[in-house]
Amino acid sequence: MLRVGIVGAGFMGAYHAAGWARTPAELVGFHSLNQRQIDQLIAQYGGRTFATLDALLDAVDVVDICTPTHLHYEMVLRAAAKGKHIVCEKPLARTAEQGEALVAACRQAGVTLLVAHVVRFFPEYAQAKTIVERGEIGRVGVVRLKRVSFQPNRPEDNWFVDIAKSGGMMLDLMIHDLDYARWVAGEVESVFARSVRSARPGAPGDYALAILRHANGALSNVEGGWAYPPPMFRTSLEIAGDGGLLEHPAGSSTALSVHLMAREEGDAPEIAVPRSPLLEDPYVVEIKHFYDVLAHGATPRVTAEDGLAALKLALAAIESAQTGRPVTL
Amino acid sequence: MRCAIMSFAHVHAEGYLRNLRANPAVEFIGFADEDADRGRHFAEQTGAPWFPTYEALLAEKPDGVIICSENARHRALAEMAAAAGAHILSEKPLATTPADAQAMVEACARAGVTLMTAFPMRFSAPTIEAKKVLDSGALGTVYGCNATNQGQLPRLHSAYPRGWFTDPALAGGGAATDHVVHVADLLRWYFQSEVTEVYAELNRIFYQEPGVNVETGGLVMLTFANGAFASIDCSWSKPPHYPTWGGLTMELVGEGGLVIVDPFRQVMSVYAQGTARPAWSYWGSNANQAMVDEFVSAVQERRAPAVTGHDGQQAAEIVAAAYRSAESHQPVALPPA
Structure with missing residues (x-):
């Protein structure tokens, strides 16, 4: 065992x-x-x-x-x-x-x-990848990915906001969508990014926009941030191809909303994780898949090389935001 | 005020004709078009008098004209109209080069006529409300804006063939020419700050078909003098079967939180029998009417319009910089306005 x-x-x-x-x-x-x-x-x-x-x-x-x-x-x-x-x-x-x-x-x-890279195991993201692979929307032209939440607020050891430890928002959060963009649109040639960390070092929030040019000519717009009022967390996904369009706007799949009479103003969670009711949590799907890889030799959905490529993409975005120039990979 | 339309090349001409007719201060005297087929077609469709030459129309001494020609011909028509003493509302983009835009601004200044650029989004109720929120200071310092102005191939918006939108000589370019200027202008207005740098990546993956000789996809990053940055997705990425023509969205993120502006969301989905697909039926206010009304009021009140030729010129500079950037794959600095 x-x-x-x-x-x-x-x-x-x-x-x-x-x-x-x-x-x-x-x-x-x-x-x-x-x-x-x-x-x-x-x-x-x-x-x-x-x-x-x-x-x-x-x-x-x-x-x-x-x-x-x-x-x-x-x-x-x-x-x-x-x-x-x-x-x-x-x-x-x-x-x-x-x-x-x-x-x-x-x-x-x-x-x-x-x-x-758990986003590859979120059902909407995995399904979008399948739809693209089946050719249903043709050749990918422009990908748009959003992932913005609030500043992590752990009462003790808030390492997320310590650049030396976490690398900051772009390395910790934006890397999800940089990985996903590469997964659906292929290798990336260049990254150009703007970040409030670079533009306004004293700003309380963190926010960045990046433009990727993929080797096959496709473009990606990736938005990331720790800037929303807690407990807001929005993600969105759009892939436009020459044969069709796949749209998954933020908030469009709210399958359950609970609105109760206010008791007390609830505190926001320390760290945000996107949620939609599912019988099997994406993290469980991910770990089960990893088990199949390790126990039965299944082909990994995300390899060590993918993890390295995503790391390099995030670091390139950070470097571009700092230097103001596009970074070629 | 006696008003006319110069050219029906642009898909917005029919709408502007309705807007002029709906303004009680306007006497609509007709339109000129040197394309006789197009002139006769729209004369029949609209019941408006058609003048086969611009000279014939200007001989009627209109007080104001709306220029709806192909983008590259705006300058020539504006110079004719200014020389004839007519005030001008020009379809966007004001011109296909900064030099042409500057010449138009100067010609109108010399002639003492108004030059307004047709940026109707400045008159959209949701964008105006968003401006109020920003001006209230509630958002604090704005970090950035993630914006889209996506659409379909423009010729799909017209039953009458208008293929010039994808001819670089007449349109000046494709999706970037068509769809960078609206958001760029709104953000200049919101921030009261000029764009200092432009980065753009453009491609031609959507609508690869005969006659489409321009970029159809693009992502542009603007940096403003106030430190804010903004990305604009100007792509013609909406497929022909999309339930509406496209849209414009802005998500502004700042110290104080988030403001989402989605002016074309005031729609309902209609699943009518006999149609294969749902359609979005827009029920929001008519920004084009408000824009034409502002042109008429500004002329009558002898004041500068809310959107000027200078605004159009600045937008033309931004688009030109986007093309230079897309060629070099490097950010391009804009000269101070």
Whole structure:
């Protein structure tokens, strides 16, 4: 039986634990600096606490890394050195050099590296990709992707807003749609971006727009931000081809709305995750797929190379916003 | 006020004719078109007097004219009209080159006639409401704007053949010429700030068919002097079977939150029997009528119109910079206005 351990017991660790619990894999336990969060996950999914990363690695076949971005590099390297397969949250790493090194290390160690670009597992995004692949809208001309929420607001260790740790909004959030744009419209030749981080360094919010030119001539408009009033989170998807158009505007698929008489002004969640009622959560779909890849050799929907390419796209967008020039890939 | 239309080349001419007729201060004297087939066709369709030459029309001494020729011919008609002392409302884009736009502005200034650029979105109720929100300061500093002005191939909007929209010599270009100027003008108005830099990527994937010799898709990024940035999707990316002609949207994000402007959303979906597809029936206010009314009022009141020739000239500069950028794949700086 495939033995899995999760590193990092925050909100993403919890999503992944829920996913592994729906697979035949054995969730042997967790390593995290936050024992309270581990205890909650153990109560729900079983397993035990590992005091060190090495102790966890010695007890598993697969390690699932759900830690802040700046920790991915060291952890993936150590896992690869011990010959363990790896699921790693996006972004793969904090820098392109780190990302390259991780892909090389995993290849050399003969271990599988899966990068958790979960948007590829959201049903509307997966279905849009299928519709495009079937040729239903012809050749792709312009792709439009939006993903804007509010500033992450964790009371303790708000690493998302620490550029050194997370890389900022473009590396943490916009990377989802940069990956998706590349998935549906192919390799990217150049990225031009504008960001409020660069234009107004003191601004309280973060917001960016990017224009991608794909090798096949298609263009993508990617919008990302931590700028909306909480708890607002909007995503949208539009793919225009020479044979048709696929539109999925923000808010157009609200399948359930609950409007209750106000009790007290509810606090916004600390971090936003887009939600629509589904019998199977996209994170569960993702982890089940990763299980099939690791246990049965299924073809991964997102490879280590895809994770590296997405990382490079996000870094290119950041560089373009900083320099004011397009970045050629 | 005696008004006329110069040329029925543009698909908006029929609408402007209705707008002129609906204005009680206007005596509509007819239209000129040197294309005899087109002239006779629209004379019959509208019942309006047709003048086979512009000279014949201007000999009637109209007080005001609306120019609806092919884009590249705006300048010549504006110079004729100005010389004849007629005030001018020109269809957008004002001209296909900044030099032509400047010549039009100067010719009208010399002749002492009004030059207004047809940017009807300035008269759209939702865009005006959004301007009020911005002016109230509720959004605070605006970070950026994600905008679209998408459409279909323009010739699909006309039962009468009007193929020149995809002829670069007459149109000046394709989707970028057609659909950058509205949003660019609205944002100049909203921000009271000029565009300092333009980046554009254009392609020709939609509507690859004979006679379409211009770009049909494009993404443009504008940077304003106030620090805000804006992307405009100017693509003709709506397929022929889309339920409406296209649309214009702006999502403005700033310190204070988000303002979404979607003026053409005032529609209902109609699934009529005998039609294969639903259609969106627009029920919002008529911005074109308000724009034509403003032209008439401005002339009568001897004041500058709400949208000037200068506004059209600035938009023409932005479009020209977009084409230079698309060629070099580099951002292009605009000279200070």
